[in-house]
Amino acid sequence: MDCRTGCGACCIAPSISSSIPGMPDGKPAGVRCIQLNENNLCKLFGKPERPKVCLSFQPCPDVCGNTNQVALDNLIALEQMT
Known part of the structure; x- marks a missing residue:
């Protein structure tokens, strides 16, 4: 799966410690x-x-889903579990 252009989730x-x-x-x-631009591109x-x-x-369908909002919700849930 390729990233969905403009998603940015x-x-x-997620937190990034580096x-x-x-x-x-x-x-x-x-x-x-801070490196995410106004079009949600890195x-x-x-x-x-x-x-x-x-x-x-x-990216994978299980995490990214079919929309940017689903991707964001899934990644928030995964972050909270870890």
Whole structure:
């Protein structure tokens, strides 16, 4: 499965403990990543500065569902379980 363009759920819902350019301490769950632009596209996509955790996230139908809102809801639930 390819990412749904403009979704951004994986850049909002989960916490990220590693440093992100502009967010040296990472980001808490539910906080929009500073590198997510107004169209919900990652400004670091394809760049070496992109955190490894972001590189390793693989979209799948069970997590991403059929809409951006479903993806966000699913990722929020997964974050809360962990």
